[in-house]
Amino acid sequence: MESGVLELYVLGDLTPEENLKVEEMAALYPEVKAELAEIEKTLGELADSYAIEPSESSRDSFLSKLTFNEEENITSLPTAKAEHNSQETLNKKEAEVIPLNNTKLNFYKYSFAACFALLIMSVAALFVLYGNLQESKEQLAVLQSSNQDYANQVNYLDKKVESTNEILSVYTNPDFKMVELKGTANSPESKMLVAFNPKEQKVMIDMKNMSMPTHDENHQYQLWALVDGKPVDLGVFDGVVSEAAMKKMKAIDKAQAFAVTLEPKGGSVNPTLEKMMVMGAI
Template structure:
């Protein structure tokens, strides 16, 4: 590279500013020793920097300024080989620490995502298991109800609506051999809050009612078929609406359905 091109490349300014690498500094120093034009250009750059610094330093005394200028005398100036003070180990350490923190953050985020996925899978699994159990229970209940309806040994008693609820109806499935009693209450309205239907086995002469069970959790029984207590003898069956927990004797004013055997 020719001297002019070398000077115009800008490397001498970087040299004076201390921004070159060690090898580049050595190269410029060697060139300055061999080439007077390059050495003169370096001196000129240094003078320009000092002059510029002086213009921005109003508190510098005239005496100090003259001392600085004297030191820049062309016959006394010497090229100082400078070694850039760069703590690369410190920069590399910080960069490594940042990369490590980013890596840890990424791994933590991935772990959190994995944990959330596991929780979601477990939740979904529990939900499916619950739905499966509910389906199996309903299916079992449906099979039981169907068996009751199809059992030819059952006597079916139709209970018609009474004065308080003429539109109501119900059916009793009574197996006289096993004494088991099932109630189909699908024809009854849902009982008001705090009330429950109570089933009675009746003897008519004299009228003797015997409670054989409550139709509890009415809204949870989709098919409204209930198993109640067994009974040996009955001439009729009735259903009344009673306060929650039932009554010792039927409230006749709340007799919803009644039917003879």
Template sequence: MDIKAYIESGILELFVAGQLTENENKDVQKMMLKHPEVLQEVLEIESAVIKLSSAMSPSDNKHLLQLIKDKLQFGGQDVKVISIDKPRYNWLTYTGWAAALIVGAGLLWTLNQNKQLESQVSEIDMQNLYLEQQIEQAKTDLAVKENLLNILRDRDIISVPLGGQGDFTDSYAKVYWNKEDNSIYLDAQGLPNAPEGKVWQVWSLTLNPLTPTSLGTIDNFNDDDNKIFTITNANESQAFGITLEPAGGSETPTMEQLHTLGVVSQP
């Protein structure tokens, strides 16, 4: 689904306004749980509604009274004065208008306060929902990290440090190779972000004769915070190297861009 198009469709505004059906509300809530950007947009809409409600606060009594007068068509046109014999009827008439104004003002103020309270409660609910989502994400991240630590501590894992080469002495990485399931875990924290139009490419090497075999490119390197990647390796590797290649990768490593290299220790 195109999330941008979904946000721009106007359904989130209807959700905040309470104009959706129960099923539609459930669909929007599912989208908020699944896509943080949808949840953020709802929070921003809620905030805008609260600000607008505050701007319409009845603190300006003159504005409120004028609004009620306009609704009642009181003062909108010149009033024709009719003289009557009994002045007490005039008093009752004015009293009725004053009572209507007071009751109307009270109703509008109460309605405005209720809407503000509902908006505040709704925003708190959204914030709690967002906080719960963050907690669940943290639990998931912790479980992933604990699982990774257990893998790296396995006695059968082969650790291969990759040191910086040539002009790239500050670069480093480490390969954790599990020969039982033909997988390696690459910790590439010591590599800089790939420049635009370039990617990091990982190589398995046999040394005699020197034969490089590509293990693939790391296309999401710049966006990954942990810089730990899982790569399949079914080769009888004697060494591992990482080069910087054009986007899409290369058939053979560009030796001038060999940043790290490490030899597998023999048992």
């Protein structure tokens, strides 16, 4: 009743076989028969609403053009009647109906249901996939963070091993002279150690074990070498204990003593003797 077949039947757009099927269904089911009647009524009212009544002049003109031969009309009456009876017989045969086959209609219904179910399953699968993807991203972020922490630890340990190896190489190399610098009257508690290798022209200070007062951000400590009675600049450093241990200073091949003064940040051309912190002779 909702497939549109009944409307096609009323309009005469079905095949004879399909007409028979509709008529059998109408005979079996009162609701189908009632629906057919309602459709016929509706279409009839629609046709009447659009019908055009011919004018008197048009009708008279049409009838005046018709000619009749009395003998032919009399002779043709039985034939026309026979044809009419034949048509009625054909209509009666066509009125014999067989059950309506809804196979094609059912096929479309089941196909739509299958497609809809597949769509639901696909959407559900997409949600599951999206959730797994988000979880994988979170796990990846955790792994990346862990890898970064591990890399930082490895880098720290590498630097520590390198620093330790450097200290060992300094203390075990007989070419290095260990010069202890002691505090002056400006800072009696201060002390630090300078490693001097005149053969390789290396000067290094022990940043890990030194003890120097903390200075402000506008000052730095400056290391000096006393060479033939003249001070030679060996570079500046901050008085902060460092894990780096040994800090390489400027190269020099000979010296009789070392001293450290407190200078403006960046160092001075000549040492400020009033601010000498530590000193030690070789």
